[in-house]
Amino acid sequence: MQDYVRRILTSSVYEVAEETPLERMALLSGRLGVDVLLKREDMQPVFSFKIRGAHNRIAHLTAEERSRGVICASAGNHAQGVALSASRLGIRAVVVMPTTTPVIKVDAVRRRGGEVVLFGDGFDAARAHAAQLAEENGYVVVHPFDDPDVIAGQGTIGMELLRQHPGDIGAIYVPVGGGGLAAGIAAFVKFLRPEIKVIGVEPEEAASMKAAIEAGHPVALDQVGLFADGVAVRQVGEETFRLCRELLDDIVTVTADEICAAIKDIFDDMRAIAEPAGALALAGLRREVERGTAPKGALIAINSGANVNFDRLRYVAERAEIGERAEALLAVEIPERKGSYREFIRLIGQRSITEFNYRFAHGAAARIFVGIKLSGGDVEKAEVIDMLEANRLSVTDMTDNEVAKLHVRYMVGGRVNDLDDEIVYRFQFPERPGALLKFLEGLNDEWNISLFHYRNHGADYGRVLVGVQVPEATRADFIAHIDAVGFPYWNETDNPAYRQFLDHERL
The missing domain is CATH 3.40.50.1100 (Rossmann fold)
Incomplete structure (x- = not known):
């Protein structure tokens, strides 16, 4: 130490x-x-702490080592540090980066004078290739972490921390x-303040x-x-x-x-x-x-x-929001009958719905994928699930299901047979509790919701796609209803995306 x-x-x-x-x-x-x-450390010239260790290592090179040039393997941040440091000192820098490296890091290395070689799917493959190039060309390897000078360079952060906050830590x-x-x-902090x-x-x-x-x-x-x-x-x-x-x-x-x-x-x-x-x-x-x-x-x-x-x-x-336990993702079975949407939304109450996916399916039960905003974390999520189950709804918690979060949530739905009189409208709902219920409350019981997709995008307005079975004879009444609700809307029944992927008539 x-x-x-x-x-x-x-x-x-x-x-x-x-x-x-x-x-x-x-x-x-x-x-x-x-x-x-x-x-x-995001405020460093290369937007990363890695400049500290990289420069401390390169600054300690002998004149003979500097003449040979340096090489490193990095996913990006160490690479930028090596490129900037070598450029400042007039030293050639070759940087081997995995092919999976974000483009922003690859471009940044090149802008700072580094010669980029993309190789392998991860750091270890890139490191092995860098070692091979170093042996073939005589480059000095600047290791991203396992070098005393690099470790010491990063350790200057500990020195700054103790100076910046001399009080209780x-x-x-x-x-x-x-x-x-x-x-x-740890080497610096534990030496001076082991507590x-x-x-x-x-x-x-x-x-x-x-x-x-x-x-x-x-x-x-x-x-x-x-x-x-x-x-x-x-x-x-x-x-x-x-x-x-x-x-x-x-x-x-x-x-x-x-x-x-x-x-x-x-x-x-x-x-x-x-x-x-x-x-x-x-x-x-x-x-x-x-x-x-x-x-x-x-x-x-x-x-x-x-x-x-x-x-x-x-x-x-x-x-x-899932990571901070501020959203629950649930798969819920509700009765496949008119009015069941309204009943479900009433059960949710004043909680904000962040997502709602549904497509009509024949049978007694409709399966919906719903996101609910939470303020009480897992405790509130458990309360919501208990409440829904107490109302005889089948609930599956999908909050920690990777397949559901990454894929299934976007795949709910599809085309269905024998779906008469469906029209599709896109709405812009205000992002406030009760907006969805306001829309549902005035629907004629003869109008069946056959498709529903909504996702909160963090804006002031939510974008909602709704399919409703409205017989031709009552369509004027439906238009009067949505006019009275007052939300902006667009008729998307002839939209080619709907026609290609969701319209039952194309089965």
């Missing part, structure tokens, strides 16, 4: 890196009832991929440090999930394992949904967007607080980066 403290205190990171702020998350602190602070939560960040922070807990956080689908500690040595996972690509490492380093096993107080694992919820927390508090690996530590902090296992005192999470593809945010937004 003394050697690492010396390396950290004499590191060269501030030639290219910046001392990032430590900011209080006021909204989350109020909600959790603890003091939560976020270390903003209960724990520091650190994302763990290969272990370099956790090892560096502070340093807790590593890993995704459940890429918990390589937890597996190593349980086995007593680094082990290669059979596979790792790529959602949090910045920490998708199959096997941790020898040196990082040695330090983390000795210095970390615990390892916490979290789900992808919990990471999405933490990304939302950071946006709500800071108006900043973290990459999945960047929000990992906060997800672990939240899990411990909610389970009552977090230590007393201020809790610090490291936001390790913000390099995320914009299209990834679609998935994040979809899963965030």
Whole structure:
């Protein structure tokens, strides 16, 4: 530890890196009832902490080593650090990146002067290829985590934290991929203030440090999930394992949904967007607080980066409320008869419905896929399920069903036979409790809802597609009804998407 403290205190990171702020998350602190602070490494020039370790390693190269050029393997953040540091020092940098790396990271490396080689489906394949290229061309390998200079560079974050918050600190939560960040922070913090807990956080689908500690040595996972690509490492380093096993107080694992919820927390508090690996530590902090296992005192999470593809945010937004237990997804059987929609909506009461999927099917029971917004987490979800079952409805909880969340929710429905007089309208409902019920209350009992799709998109208005069986003789009455409701609407009965995929007449 003394050697690492010396390396950290004499590191060269501030030639290219910046001392990032430590900011209080006021909204989350109020909600959790603890003091939560976020270390903003997403504000580095490369939007990630990795610039610290990369530059500290490259700055220590000899003149002969600099002339040979450097090479690294990285999913993106370390690569950007190596490219920027080498460019500043006039050194050639070759970067091997997995083919699965987000485009935003590949483009950023190229903009910073790195020569990108795309190879393999994950970090380990890229690392093996980088080692081969280094042997063939004489490049100096800049390891992303298992190197004392890299570890020391990352450890400067620990030095800043103790200076920025000299008061009581209960724990520091650190994302763990290969272990370099956790090892560096723990080495400095535990040397000066051993009472502070340093807790590593890993995704459940890429918990390589937890597996190593349980086995007593680094082990290669059979596979790792790529959602949090910045920490998708199959096997941790020898040196990082040695330090983390000795210095970390615990390892916490979290789900992808919990990471999405933490990304939302950071946006709500800071108006900043973290990459999945960047929000990992906060997800672990939240899990411990909610389970009552977090230590007393201020809790610090490291936001390790913000390099995320914009299209990834679609998935994040979809899963965030599930991750914070603010949405329940239920499959419910209701009677396949007129009026059953209204009865179901009345049972839900003033709770907001986030999604409603249904398509008419012959038989006694209709199966609907419904999302319900929760304010009381799993306790409220259980109350809703008990209430529905007490009203003789069959309920299956789909909230944690990956197939349902990823696929089935978008596949509810299809074409049906013998569906007479169906017309299809698209509505724009205000996003407020009671809007859907207002629409349903005035429907003639002779008009049967045969199709329904709704999803809350976070806007002021919800977009709803409704199919209704309305005989030709009463269609004027139907138009009068929807005019009276006052919601904007469009007739989509002749829409080619409906005709191609949902219209019974094309069977």
